[in-house]
Amino acid sequence: MSLVATPDSRFAAKIFPSPNHGERMGANGMSGRRPDMLILHYTGMPDTGEALQWLCNPVSQVSSHYFVFENGHVLQLVPEERRAWHAGASHWAGETDLNSCSIGIEIANPGHPGGLPDFTAEQIAATLNLSRDICERWAIPPERVLAHSDIAPGRKIDPGEKFPWRHFAEGGVGLWSEPAPIRGGRFLARGERGQPVEALQAMFAMLGYGVAVDGVFDQKLEDVVAAFQRHWRQEKVDGVADASTITTLRDLVAQTRQARTA
Structure with missing residues (x-):
């Protein structure tokens, strides 16, 4: 299937096609599942160009719908109607084929292996605009805007604890509740039962x-x-x-x- 001539989102500058995609599949085994989830990632690679090329390399068997550079430039790699390969082995709300029901955005950042540098202001602004546009067009509810780490705990830790989820929620994207203050007292940890x-x-x-x-x-x-x-x-x-x-x-x-x- 060939890509359309223009990006699905007006916030993407152009199309940079990845061959790594397929049909969206529903629980009934039929194709055509509508995306109702947005998953945010960091690339986790030291070189932005290499990260982009990896997402477009058929050998990698990975991809995403969008790629956001440090300067806020956005490329579309896979059509939104298609199933990009970004979630991997994952689970949310009883579903396991999250690639079929989600749109994935990769944000260029070396991540925890590279010291988890801050995302740039340009990246955050571009990703927020892109995410808001996607959520509005596909009617994605706030509670289904998630981190890769949410759907694959332990296996994935991106986009990490520096990602500004509160700012996104204030901008109309995602779920947020002000965290309760950290104090002492009773806690639960590994090894406990009951x-x-x-x-x-x-x-x-x-x-x-x-x-x-x-x-x-x-x-x-x-x-x-x-x-x-x-x-x-x-x-x-x-x-x-x-x-x-x-x-x-x-x-x-x-x-x-x-x-x-x-």
Whole structure:
């Protein structure tokens, strides 16, 4: 399938085609699934040009719909109607083929391997404009604008704890609740078991994370807690469910449930 002559979004300067895409598939096995999720990534490579070429190399078997340079320049790599290969093994709200239901944006940044430098102001402005446009055209709800780390905890940690999720929510993109202050007191951590852990797992599952509700605080749950903190409680990312993390999670679950029933 060939790319159209102009980008789907007016915020993309031009098309730089990647061959790495396919049909969007629904749960019924039929093609034509509409995207209802937006996933944000960083490239995690030291060289921006190499990162772009990798997303367009058929050997890599990876791609994204859009690529945002440090100067805010945006390219479209894959048509929005097509299934780009950016999410990988992932889970959210009971779904596992997230490539079929999402649009992916790669933001040029060397990431944690490169010291996690700040995103540039130009990148943030361009990504916000692009994201808002995508969400408006596809009616993507705020609670389905997510980090790669949200849908693949432990396996992925991008776009990282420096990504300005609050700024995006203030700009109309994504879900946000002011994080509860970090204080001392009771906390849950790896190795614990019981009803409090089960209640924590249930809240994560209600938000959308792929977590078993079995009352066991294992490595997988620690990864989920850290992913949540990277997105919604960025001041401290340690995988420990302290009072600040649990309160912030509770507030976001309540906000999401209210939005779904509105």
